[in-house]
Amino acid sequence: MKGCIISQQSLSSRWIEAAMKNYFDSVDSFNLKDIEECLEQGKMTIMHKGKALERYDCVYIRGSFRYANLLESIAAAIEDECYTPITSRGFTIGHDKILNMIAFALGKVPIPRSYLFSNVKKAKEFLEKNANYPIIIKIPNGTQGKGVLYADSYASASSVLDTLSALRQPFLVQEYVExxxxxxxxxxxxxKVVAAxxxxxxIGEKRANIHAGGEGEPVLIDDKTKEVAVKAAKSMGASICAIDILYGAKGPVAIEGxxxxxxxxITRATKIDVADEIARFLFEESKNFMENKNGTATSKLFKELGITPVKANQKTSFVSSLNFKGNNLLIPKEIFKECNFNSDDEFEIFTDKGYLEIKKLPKD
Ligand SMILES: Nc1ncnc2c1ncn2[C@@H]1O[C@H](COP(=O)(O)OP(=O)(O)O)[C@@H](O)[C@H]1O
Ligand SMILES: [Mg+2]
Known part of the structure; x- marks a missing residue:
């Protein structure tokens, strides 16, 4: 299996690259700055220093919001061909705090109540009458606590909004979670939650980011918090990511991915080898992805080659390898299309050593 990591080659990315080498047969690492992409009708070509990228089983794409469009288009070009843990849509959502909240809300993830307005005037009208202070105001692109503004009164919210208006910044108003x-x-x-x-x-700072001076300590999180994190990641189309959660009076709420x-x-605080956990996950998922893809390709090929399944005792028999996804067996639709199996049917399953039979039970 061939793996690849495209990143800004930070220490964290280099740790993951090194860990991937323990699982994949080979791992290439490319600096995002040396990547270009050519878009044509129905075709997107990713190039590294002018040379088209070869095919990989897995490409892990990392990079800051400054490269959001490039990251999104790299994922879009390859996500059907190889395993990419973050979808192209995930990059669009993940690099915009406002889209992030929309994805969480749609994905039924618990979040602090948030408001969008058509303009600053409308936001002020709302804040004058309805808000409980303090409140949080967020702009789409800021990390490490820089896109999060705190206002403890209408007067301070109003001046923050005037500044954002002058800078033509879109914004979101959010309930403050104590x-x-x-x-x-x-x-x-x-x-799975790998580490928390x-x-x-x-002291004197409202934002808990490590870069804003916050300190990290290991913590055991409850099942509800784990569920919020996993659901939040899924809602934004990211199989690997960090979810920031506030534990308030109403329980855990997700604020950002x-x-x-x-x-x-997090490695220092928890002593967990997070890079290794990520690399192992990438390997397992890539294996599943490629097996699935090849399985579908095989049944297509059979059809194209005109290989007809054999009929014996009224039963149709196939000779084929099978696809496993984790502990589950995947059977391509090609094989069971004549069986009229539906997801709401009941089945009787017979097993023996080296033998499996599935029979649909009649509906009564
Ligand atoms: N709704 C909120 N209520 C209270 N504190 C918040 C809220 N949203 C953000 N914060 C604080 O600000 C920090 C940064 O917010 P976050 O949305 O994670 O943005 P980023 O980390 O990208 O700057 C959080 O870690 C948290 O301490
Ligand atoms: Mg954060």
């Missing part, structure tokens, strides 16, 4: 000036940083890989830490804001989280702080 969480003891701390937040949870949770790393998700697929359906609690970050406390430094990060597609290229730094690993130093």
């Amino acid at each position: 969480s003891g000036n701390s937040d949870l940083r949770v790393i998700v890989a697929g359906k 830490m609690m970050r406390r804001a430094k 990060n597609l290229s989280p730094g690993l130093q702080g």
Whole structure:
């Protein structure tokens, strides 16, 4: 299996690259700055220093919001061909805090109540009458606490909004969640939480980001919080990401997803080899992805070659290899299309050593 990582080659990305080498047969690492992409009718070509990229089984794409369009289009070009843990849509959502909240809301993820307005005047009208202070105002692109503004009164909210208006910044108004000036940083890989830490804001600071001076400490999170993190990651189309969660009076709420989280702080705080967890997940998922893809390709090929399944005792028999996804067996539609199996049917399953038979039970 051939793996690839495209990133800004930060220390965290280099850790993941090194860990991937323990699982994949080979791993190429490219600097995002040296990547170009050519878009044509029905065709997108990714190039590294002018040379088209070869085919990989897995490409892990990382990079900051400054490269959002490039990251999105790299994923779009290859996501059907190889395993990419973050979908192209995921990059669009993940690099915009407002789209992020919309995806969470749509994905039924618990979030702080948030408001969008057509303009600053309307926002002020609302804040004058309805808001409980403090409130949070967020702009689409800021990381490390820089896109998050805190206002403890109508007067301060109003002046923040005037500044944003002058800068022509879109914004979102959000309920402030009292969480003891701390937040949870949770790393998700697929359906699993890999590591979690609690970050406390430094004295006099409302934002708990490590870059804003916050400290990380290991924390055991409950099942509800894990569920919020996994659901949040899924809602934004990211199989690997960090979800920031506030634990308020109403329980855990997701405030943000990060597609290229730094690993130093969380590795130091939890002593978990997060890079290794990510690399192993990438390998397993890539294997599943390629097996699935090849399985579908094989049945297509059979059809194209005109190989007809044999009929014996009224039963049709096939000779084929089978696809496993994790512990589950996947059977291509090609094979069972004559069986009239539907997802709401009941089945009787007979097994023996080296034998499996599935019979649809009649509906009564
Ligand atoms: N609704 C909120 N209520 C209280 N604190 C918040 C809220 N949203 C953000 N914060 C604080 O600000 C920090 C940064 O917010 P976040 O949305 O994660 O943006 P980023 O980390 O990209 O700057 C959070 O870690 C948290 O401490
Ligand atoms: Mg954050």
